Amino acid sequence: MDFGLSDTQTHWRDRVKAFMADHVFPNEARYDREVDAGERWKELPLIEELKDKAKAAGLWNLFMPPSHGGTPVNPDFRFEGPSLTNLEYALCAEEMGKIKWAPEVFNCSAPDTGNMEVLLRYGSAEQQEAWLKPLMHGEIRSCFLMTEPAVASSDATNIETSITRDGGDYVIDGRKWWSSGMGDPRVKITIVMGKTDPSAPAHQQQSMILVPTGVSGLTIEKMLTVFGYDHAPEGHAQVLLDKVRVPAANMLLGEGRGFEIAQGRLGPGRIHHAMRSIGVAERALETMIRRLTSRTAFGKRIHEHSVWEERIAQARIDIEMTRLLCLKAADLMDREGNRAARTEIAMIKVAAPNTALKILDNAIQAFGGGGVSQVTHLASAWASQRTLRLADGPDEVHRRTIAKLEFRKYRDQAE
Known part of the structure; x- marks a missing residue:
C-alpha cells in the first residue's frame, strides 16, 4: 500500500491550491461586499470573472471521473474536462472546500455537479444538448x-x-x-x-x-x-x-427509474461533500491556531493552556483519519465502482461533517464572542457543515446502511 501522491495527483492539487491563493482567498472581502449590496438573489460579477480565469487556466469541470459507473445513454457525447479520477479530484476538492463559494469558480459546485452527472449518464442527446452543454460551459445553473x-x-x-x-x-x-x-x-x-x-x-x-x-x-x-x-x-x-x-x-x-438515477447521482455527490469538509476542517484548525498564538489570557498565551493543546492535537488526529478514509473511498470508487464503495461512502459522509463541526466548534470557542459573529467565517461554516449531516441523507440513514452491511457480512460467514 503506497500512501505517497502520484505526480498527477500532486500536479492538479497544487494548481488548484495556487489558483486559490492567487485569486480566491484575496477576494473574500469583495465577495462579501457583492453579496451584501443590492438584491439578495443575483449574479455576482466576481464569480463570473474568476470562472473565466479558471477556464483559461484549465481548471474547469474537474469533478467528472473517466468512468461514471455505467454506460451513458448517449455514448457519443464528450464531457469537457480533464477527467480526473475520484482520488485525484479529492485532493483538489479539499482545497476548494476552504472557501464555501470557491467550487463554483471551477464549475465544481453542487447541485450542478450531480445534475451534470445525471445528464451525462442518463440524458438523451436532446436533453444533453439543451441542458448539459450550457451547464458544462458554466452558462447556466441548475x-x-x-x-x-x-x-x-x-x-x-x-x-x-x-x-x-x-x-x-x-x-x-x-x-x-x-x-x-x-x-x-x-x-x-x-x-x-x-x-x-x-x-x-x-x-x-x-x-x-x-x-x-x-x-x-x-x-x-x-x-x-x-x-x-x-x-x-x-x-x-x-x-x-x-x-x-x-x-x-x-x-x-x-x-419508474428514479431510484436508479438517484443512486447513480448521490454516491459521487456524497463524497464530494466529504472532500470539501476536510478543507473546512483544515482551515478551521489554522484559524484557531492563529488566534490561540496571538492572544493572552491569565498571564500567558492562550495556546499554552493545556486544554488547547489537547484540542489541537485531537483536531490533527481527526483530520488525518478522516482524510485517509475519504481517499480510501475515492480510490475504491475508481478501482471497483461506486456500488463497491458504498460502505466507505456512507462512512465518510458521516465522519467528514462531524469532524469539521467538532473543530469548528473549538475554533469558535477560541474566538469567544467573535466566533459566533460575522467577524470570521467560522459561524457560517458551522451552519453549512451542520446542514451536511442532513443533506444527501441524514447520519442515521448512513449509519443504518453501514450496520446492515456489517451484519450481512457476518451472517453470510455463518451461513
Whole structure:
C-alpha cells in the first residue's frame, strides 16, 4: 500500500491550491461586499470573472471521473474536462472546500455537479444538448428538487409529488423544499423526483423529470434560512409545482427509474461533500491556531493552556483519519465502482461533517464572542457543515446502511 501522491495527483492539487491563493482567498472581502449590496438573489460579477480565469487556466469541470459507473445513454457525447479520477479530484476538492463559494469558480459546485452527472449518464442527446452543454460551459445553473416538507424524505419512497402522463406531456403537482441554489437567477433547469405509478413496487414508483424554471405553475414560495443565514445569492427554496406541464421527452431514462438515477447521482455527490469538509476542517484548525498564538489570557498565551493543546492535537488526529478514509473511498470508487464503495461512502459522509463541526466548534470557542459573529467565517461554516449531516441523507440513514452491511457480512460467514 503506497500512501505517497502520484505526480498527477500532486500536479492538479497544487494548481488548484495556487489558483486559490492567487485569486480566491484575496477576494473574500469583495465577495462579501457583492453579496451584501443590492438584491439578495443575483449574479455576482466576481464569480463570473474568476470562472473565466479558471477556464483559461484549465481548471474547469474537474469533478467528472473517466468512468461514471455505467454506460451513458448517449455514448457519443464528450464531457469537457480533464477527467480526473475520484482520488485525484479529492485532493483538489479539499482545497476548494476552504472557501464555501470557491467550487463554483471551477464549475465544481453542487447541485450542478450531480445534475451534470445525471445528464451525462442518463440524458438523451436532446436533453444533453439543451441542458448539459450550457451547464458544462458554466452558462447556466441548475437545481435538484427531491425533498418534501410534508413527508420524511430520508425515506425517498415517501415522496408524494405526482408526475402524471397527459397525452404528449407530463403534469407535475407537489411541493418541494431545500431546493438549494434555487434563488440564483442563473438557474434555468431543475430535476424533479416524483411518483409516476403509486401502485408499482416501492422502488419503481418514482421517476425523475426535467422542469425548466420558467414554466407556468412553478413558484418559489419562500427562501429558507440555515440557522439564520439565507445563503444568498443562491439560497434554499420552498417550491410549489402546481399543474406544471412539460413535454414527455423531458422524462429521464424512463418511468419508474428514479431510484436508479438517484443512486447513480448521490454516491459521487456524497463524497464530494466529504472532500470539501476536510478543507473546512483544515482551515478551521489554522484559524484557531492563529488566534490561540496571538492572544493572552491569565498571564500567558492562550495556546499554552493545556486544554488547547489537547484540542489541537485531537483536531490533527481527526483530520488525518478522516482524510485517509475519504481517499480510501475515492480510490475504491475508481478501482471497483461506486456500488463497491458504498460502505466507505456512507462512512465518510458521516465522519467528514462531524469532524469539521467538532473543530469548528473549538475554533469558535477560541474566538469567544467573535466566533459566533460575522467577524470570521467560522459561524457560517458551522451552519453549512451542520446542514451536511442532513443533506444527501441524514447520519442515521448512513449509519443504518453501514450496520446492515456489517451484519450481512457476518451472517453470510455463518451461513
